[in-house]
Amino acid sequence: MPRFLQLFRHSRTGVDDSVDQLMGIMASVPAxxxxxxVLLAAEQLCNTTITLSEHPMPHGHYGVVLRTHQGHQIRVDPDLPGDLRFHTVLHELGHIVLGHTATSEQGANRLAQIMGGGPPACSASTTAGQAPRETExxxxxxxxxxxxxxxxxxxxMSRLDEAFG
Structure with missing residues (x-):
């Protein structure tokens, strides 16, 4: 196998595989x-219920995902413009698809931090632990x-596009 193909093959990540799976399901979702x-495909991929609702967020926060007894709930700020709203939904779905979601208690604590009811959400100890998940x-x-x-x-087609732009 040529060296450049070996490099390409090994550059794949779990994020790439998750996106591939979700895009494959989306091809058959009538919406x-x-x-x-995207929400319906993610529900099918993760075998969970995902609800989307709008809740005002404090300055600097666009959305949050919480795991509930019924599945997952994505909350986005109602004032987000179209493209930013969609990107925020995709970001929060990424947490679900990649298995980052917290338990209901952890999610409630995180939401309290975001909404100002707890220690600052950007404290060094909190941010350091969440940085890899946020990046993914x-x-x-x-x-x-x-x-x-x-x-x-x-x-x-997506792999060719990612390799050669």
């Missing part, structure tokens, strides 16, 4: 709205958004 299509969720959101924007639903 007109892209946000709804952001990579997931960016990759999904790019593939959706360019219509790259097949794994073959």
């Amino acid at each position: 007109v709205d892209r946000e709804l299509a 969720a952001e990579i997931f959101a960016c990759t999904m958004a790019r593939r959706l924007r360019r219509g790259l639903t097949t794994r073959h």
Whole structure:
């Protein structure tokens, strides 16, 4: 196998595999709205219920995901403009698809921090532990958004696009 193909093969991550799986499911999901299509595909992929609701967020926070007894709940700020809202939904879905979601108690504590009811959400100890998960969720959101924007639903085409731009 040529060296450049070996490098490409080994550069794949869990985020890439998750995006591939979700895009594969989306190809068979009958939904007109892209946000709804992504939510339905994620529900199918993760075998869970995912609800989306709008809740005002403090300055600097766009959304949060919580694991509940019924599944997962994504909350986004109602004042977000279209593209930022969709990116935020993709970011929060990334947490679900990648298995980052906390228990209900941890999620409630995190939500209290965000809403100002606890220690600052940006404290060094909190941020240090969450940085890898936030980075993965952001990579997931960016990759999904790019593939959706360019219509790259097949794994073959998306890999070529990612390798050669």
